[in-house]
Amino acid sequence: MGDVALTPRPRPAPPPHALPRTATHRPATPCHAPHRHAPCRRPAIAPSYTLGRHLLEIRRGGHVSFTSCELYNPDYGNGIGESNSLSRPGEKYTPLPIVQQHAVINAYGLAFLNAHLRPAAQGPELAGFDATYLQANHFDAEEVVWK
Numbered sequence: 001m002g003d004v005a006l007t008p009r010p011r012p013a014p015p016p017h018a019l020p021r022t023a024t025h026r027p028a029t030p031c032h033a034p035h036r037h038a039p040c041r042r043p044a045i046a047p048s049y050t051l052g053r054h055l056l057e058i059r060r061g062g063h064v065s066f067t068s069c070e071l072y073n074p075d076y077g078n079g080i081g082e083s084n085s086l087s088r089p090g091e092k093y094t095p096l097p098i099v100q101q102h103a104v105i106n107a108y109g110l111a112f113l114n115a116h117l118r119p120a121a122q123g124p125e126l127a128g129f130d131a132t133y134l135q136a137n138h139f140d141a142e143e144v145v146w147k
Contacts, residue, residue, distance in 0.1 A: 054134060056108050057145035060096040062086075066105060070098045096143055104139050108146065 058065055062079020075081035080098050085091040107129060115131035137146040
């Protein structure tokens with residue numbers, strides 16, 4: 001075997017958040033982290049937002065209810081399988097079955113996107129998931145809060 005000259009690979013550019021701060025560069029940070037950068041420079045969106053706003057709460061859901069973690073671990077916790085309560089430390093709860101949680105999330109998510117991204121679309125292509133769907137809670141009010 002002959003000698004092979006190894007040349008180093010060029011390093012990729014660092015991600016923007018890893019760049020040093022300068023007078024003209026300040027990393028973007030969420031407003032909920034006041035300990036990092038103050039004051040918050042994000043514009044206030046909510047007071048001037050004119051499209052629909054909604055609140056979806058799955059009472060027996062968890063942080064990972066909006067993911068597909070159950071595909072690789074059906075006992076993941078935090079909303080999938082028996083979970084530790086975040087509002088009552090030391091207690092456990094049994095979440096709403098993940099298939100039902102996903103049905104809620106998918107129904108309201110699809111209706112919201114159809115209403116705001118395809119407002120002119122009508123008929124069977126929307127399958128009833130349109131702006132009118134967003135006007136009511138279509139699930140058990142003990143399990144799902146929709147405002």
